[in-house]
Amino acid sequence: MSVSLLVATLFCVIQSSPYFAIQVIDDQTGRGVPLIELRTVNGIRLQTDSAGWIAFYEPGLMNREVFFYIEGPGYEYPKDGFGFRGIKFVTTPGKSATVRVKRTNIAERLYRITGQGIYRDSELIGQSVPIKSREALVLGQDSVQMVPYRGKLFWLWGDTNLANFPLGNFQTTAATTPLPGAEFDPRVTIPLHYFMDEKVTGRVRKMMPVKEPGPVWLFGLLTIKDEQSEEVLLAHYTRRKSLAEQAEHGLARFNDKAGIFERVQTLDLKNTWQFPRHNAVRVTDKEGDYYYFAFPFCTTRVRATWEDVCDPQKYEAFVFDENLGTYTWRRDNEPTTPSDEQRLMKSGKMIKESARYDLRDASGKPMQLHRASIEWNAYRHKWILIGNEQGGRESPSPLGEVWYAEADHVTGPWHKAVKVASHPKYSFYNPRHHAVLDQEGGRYIYFEGTYTASFSGNPMPTPRYEYNQLLYRLDLGDERLR
Numbered sequence: 273m274s275v276s277l278l279v280a281t282l283f284c285v286i287q288s289s290p291y292f293a294i295q296v297i298d299d300q301t302g303r304g305v306p307l308i309e310l311r312t313v314n315g316i317r318l319q320t321d322s323a324g325w326i327a328f329y330e331p332g333l334m335n336r337e338v339f340f341y342i343e344g345p346g347y348e349y350p351k352d353g354f355g356f357r358g359i360k361f362v363t364t365p366g367k368s369a370t371v372r373v374k375r376t377n378i379a380e381r382l383y384r385i386t387g388q389g390i391y392r393d394s395e396l397i398g399q400s401v402p403i404k405s406r407e408a409l410v411l412g413q414d415s416v417q418m419v420p421y422r423g424k425l426f427w428l429w430g431d432t433n434l435a436n437f438p439l440g441n442f443q444t445t446a447a448t449t450p451l452p453g454a455e456f457d458p459r460v461t462i463p464l465h466y467f468m469d470e471k472v473t474g475r476v477r478k479m480m481p482v483k484e485p486g487p488v489w490l491f492g493l494l495t496i497k498d499e500q501s502e503e504v505l506l507a508h509y510t511r512r513k514s515l516a517e518q519a520e521h522g523l524a525r526f527n528d529k530a531g532i533f534e535r536v537q538t539l540d541l542k543n544t545w546q547f548p549r550h551n552a553v554r555v556t557d558k559e560g561d562y563y564y565f566a567f568p569f570c571t572t573r574v575r576a577t578w579e580d581v582c583d584p585q586k587y588e589a590f591v592f593d594e595n596l597g598t599y600t601w602r603r604d605n606e607p608t609t610p611s612d613e614q615r616l617m618k619s620g621k622m623i624k625e626s627a628r629y630d631l632r633d634a635s636g637k638p639m640q641l642h643r644a645s646i647e648w649n650a651y652r653h654k655w656i657l658i659g660n661e662q663g664g665r666e667s668p669s670p671l672g673e674v675w676y677a678e679a680d681h682v683t684g685p686w687h688k689a690v691k692v693a694s695h696p697k698y699s700f701y702n703p704r705h706h707a708v709l710d711q712e713g714g715r716y717i718y719f720e721g722t723y724t725a726s727f728s729g730n731p732m733p734t735p736r737y738e739y740n741q742l743l744y745r746l747d748l749g750d751e752r753l754r
């Protein structure tokens with residue numbers, strides 16, 4: 273389906289509809305913009321769906337002039353003479369209007385991948401949509417992992433909100449899609465096919481069911497050949513007492529017959545780094561074939577063999593050797609972290625030129641990353657990083673600012689960063705660049721993250737978008753990235 277199906281015609285007639293339809297479009301691309309809020313003078317708040325549409329119907333406000341304030345993260349509508357950013361329309365049922373907004377983000381927001389009512393308003397006014405509204409399988413999903421596996425893309429998420437209870441599935445949810453290309457175009461949609469519970473109709477499956485209490489999260493998802501040279505899915509699991517404390521952790525393998533993850537081994541709770549972590553990236557170069565783990569930088573690695581991945585003693589940490597004045601790979605030390613680097617530089621034990629994680633914006637201001645995804649990019653001939661900042665009080669959001677950086681090696685050094693997306697007073701954490709979706713030789717990349725009011729201090733979650741995955745597209749040919 274072409275992107276043009278998502279673009280509105282100014283003041284077109286929506287036949288036999290009680291709604292006045294408004295579409296907000298990107299003035300650069302002509303494409304509908306999700307997550308733009310229109311607000312009436314009396315505080316009625318409406319959000320555009322993933323095609324940029326709002327189906328407006330409000331008794332008492334139809335067939336009359338109505339003013340709408342317009343705002344949304346990363347996009348801007350011009351101020352009028354009174355300083356208001358908004359526009360008024362005559363809200364005639366069956367008709368529509370278009371609003372053009374200027375994108376201030378470098379990255380383009382495409383659509384919401386998960387949750388219910390992704391194209392709700394489009395469907396209400398009878399527009400063509402890439403996918404029909406899914407049944408309320410999930411209302412919210414946290415922190416994505418995705419890898420190509422056995423001819424498909426395998427997706428999994430952490431805690432999942434269901435219609436009948438928040439965190440209704442807290443033992444991991446998963447889905448598959450075809451490979452991109454003939455069957456789907458990521459510019460338009462990602463057609464998720466969820467693993468379902470055979471015993472409960474309409475409920476998603478618990479992908480790592482355990483008897484012990486607590487949520488189960490899977491990170492460091494990777495594919496590897498086992499002892500029989502069969503391709504398998506492997507990940508690190510953690511069973512939690514709370515956000516800050518885990519009760520158990522170890523390695524889990526996907527059982528293709530049962531369609532669930534099962535324990536391979538349990539690890540010592542004192543082991544804080546010798547296992548697959550967050551985002552795994554495979555690197556084959558003169559040093560060999562390794563998996564590196566971005567947390568947010570690649571400070572640990574292990575040879576890409578079944579035996580080594582399953583043996584904590586085979587993991588290596590990237591450690592700054594104060595005697596040599598350089599980094600080395602060690603098995604007997606914990607990795608040197610960005611915080612360690614700052615301490616070493618302040619003490620004079622490391623010179624600035626030796627730092628690997630001294631990431632700064634264009635003004636030279638240092639930043640602290642929360643999480644990141646690192647992948648090789650053929651278009652830039654660089655390793656590229658997409659990460660979210662752990663911001664301070666002066667930041668637009670504590671966990672909602674997304675940055676882009678480049679390096680010659682997967683381990684850095686990482687020095688210069690450019691902000692590509694902002695989510696003021698909201699969180700957008702655990703960003704993941706899906707390199708398998710790259711287009712035009714890597715010029716266009718796609719990344720997603722968890723959009724939520726959690727940790728932001730914002731008391732007003734965005735309806736339908738809250739605690740779900742938003743997809744962005746970034747043009748690496750954009751001069752602002754240079």
